[in-house]
Amino acid sequence: MAVGSSDLMAAVMAQKGDAAALFEALRVGSGDGYGKGVTRDTYGRGEELAHQLIADRARRMGLEMHRDHAANLFMTLPGQDRHAGRLMTGSHLDSVGNGGNFDGAAGVVAGLIAIRSLQTLGLHPRCDITTAAIRAEESVWFQVSYIGSRSAFGMLPPRALEAKRVDTGRTLAHHMRDCGAAVEDVRRGKASLTAKSIKGWVELHIEQAPQLVEAGMAIAVGTGVPGNFRYPHVVIRGEYAHVGLPRRFRRDAVLAASDFAIGLDELWKKRDAEGRPMAFTIGRFHTDAGEHALTKVAGEMSLSLDVRAYDRIHLAQLESDVMSLARQVAERRGVQIDLGSRASADVAPSDPVVVAALMEAAAKLGIPTMRLASPASHDTATFAVAGVPTAMLFVRNANGSHNPRESMEIDDFLQAVAVLTYWLAAEAGSIAASP
Numbered sequence: 493m494a495v496g497s498s499d500l501m502a503a504v505m506a507q508k509g510d511a512a513a514l515f516e517a518l519r520v521g522s523g524d525g526y527g528k529g530v531t532r533d534t535y536g537r538g539e540e541l542a543h544q545l546i547a548d549r550a551r552r553m554g555l556e557m558h559r560d561h562a563a564n565l566f567m568t569l570p571g572q573d574r575h576a577g578r579l580m581t582g583s584h585l586d587s588v589g590n591g592g593n594f595d596g597a598a599g600v601v602a603g604l605i606a607i608r609s610l611q612t613l614g615l616h617p618r619c620d621i622t623t624a625a626i627r628a629e630e631s632v633w634f635q636v637s638y639i640g641s642r643s644a645f646g647m648l649p650p651r652a653l654e655a656k657r658v659d660t661g662r663t664l665a666h667h668m669r670d671c672g673a674a675v676e677d678v679r680r681g682k683a684s685l686t687a688k689s690i691k692g693w694v695e696l697h698i699e700q701a702p703q704l705v706e707a708g709m710a711i712a713v714g715t716g717v718p719g720n721f722r723y724p725h726v727v728i729r730g731e732y733a734h735v736g737l738p739r740r741f742r743r744d745a746v747l748a749a750s751d752f753a754i755g756l757d758e759l760w761k762k763r764d765a766e767g768r769p770m771a772f773t774i775g776r777f778h779t780d781a782g783e784h785a786l787t788k789v790a791g792e793m794s795l796s797l798d799v800r801a802y803d804r805i806h807l808a809q810l811e812s813d814v815m816s817l818a819r820q821v822a823e824r825r826g827v828q829i830d831l832g833s834r835a836s837a838d839v840a841p842s843d844p845v846v847v848a849a850l851m852e853a854a855a856k857l858g859i860p861t862m863r864l865a866s867p868a869s870h871d872t873a874t875f876a877v878a879g880v881p882t883a884m885l886f887v888r889n890a891n892g893s894h895n896p897r898e899s900m901e902i903d904d905f906l907q908a909v910a911v912l913t914y915w916l917a918a919e920a921g922s923i924a925a926s927p
């Protein structure tokens with residue numbers, strides 16, 4: 493049996509009350525007592541509670557449930573051919589401390605609402621359709637990214653298991669065990685997902701910037717997840733000196749760090765003007781609290797640097813630009829700039845076929861959309877790097893994310909869910925040839 497676009501749209505819209513109720517249950521369940529924020533700590537109480545709520549809901553829908561060795565949860569509507577490549581959607585359920593209710597959870601709720609819509613339409617997909625509730629996407633807790641999704645593909649480096657959670661001081665291995673994960677399987681690189689068994693992955697996520705608000709658009713199709721390079725521990729060393737030292741003798745670490753930051757911003761401005769999207773962030777920027785004082789020229793500054801872009805060549809150019817900026821600043825200010833250890837993540841462009849299919853789904857449903865570069869990190873990157881055709885759907889959200897004020901209108905959310913549902917139905921052979 494197949495269905496037309498207006499019936500599909502109506503089936504999704506009919507889930508509005510259920511979607512709102514599920515979000516409210518998550519918010520109340522993981523509310524942290526600080527205003528309206530939620531805390532769904534990675535492999536901790538908050539994330540665990542969200543997993544239970546979502547699992548209860550999926551069980552009531554009659555979905556097949558599978559918890560893998562990393563305690564990721566996969567909820568499946570079985571297809572006619574159990575061996576055909578499956579369609580997957582979903583996102584993460586953890587949050588930052590005192591974060592918002594929608595970052596991550598929106599993608600998991602969307603997957604369940606999409607499957608529920610297919611069920612109410614009485615559709616029997618040709619292949620399995622799975623919604624994933626992924627663990628541990630937020631890197632704030634263990635300072636390790638994509639723990640759940642990389643574990644699912646057997647790609648988590650074993651040393652990550654020894655990372656300590658910033659608040660409890662206990663290792664990832666300990667916390668995973670608390671949540672029922674089989675840590676030894678994670679360590680030996682067991683995989684619960686393989687790229688060749690997945691036909692496509694689409695993650696719905698709130699936009700973490702106001703670009704859609706600015707464009708007056710409810711939803712967008714993501715062009716890809718940017719790659720990055722990171723220097724978590726940059727140290728700039730000049731010379732501590734008396735406040736009375738004339739300018740020409742100074743080797744001021746504060747001014748050198750400021751030059752470095754402003755130089756990076758100039759670079760960004762230039763790349764924006766050239767239409768080459770990137771972003772850089774200095775999340776940490778400080779003098780040594782044990783040494784700094786009102787009447788001292790600062791001899792040392794510490795900072796962190798994260799630089800991201802959407803294509804490999806651009807990213808490599810940016811890194812060489814960062815190096816030459818550091819050399820120029822060091823020379824001009826008479827300081828040493830030690831970039832310290834380096835970490836990086838590969839770029840993960842969206843699959844053009846999946847992007848085109850989502851754009852077409854939106855057109856068929858009469859939902860305006862656009863392509864959007866959104867420079868945040870998502871589990872989708874893990875799927876793409878593993879070789880799965882991927883894309884993302886972004887939902888308008890006024891106040892950014894990682895804060896309790898993030899706001900997503902349920903009507904905007906349902907438009908994105910309709911596009912997701914259409915894509916699932918079309919790929920699973922359940923859309924009527926003529927609407």
Ligand SMILES: [Zn+2]
Nearest residue numbers: 595596629697
């Ligand atoms: Zn997220």
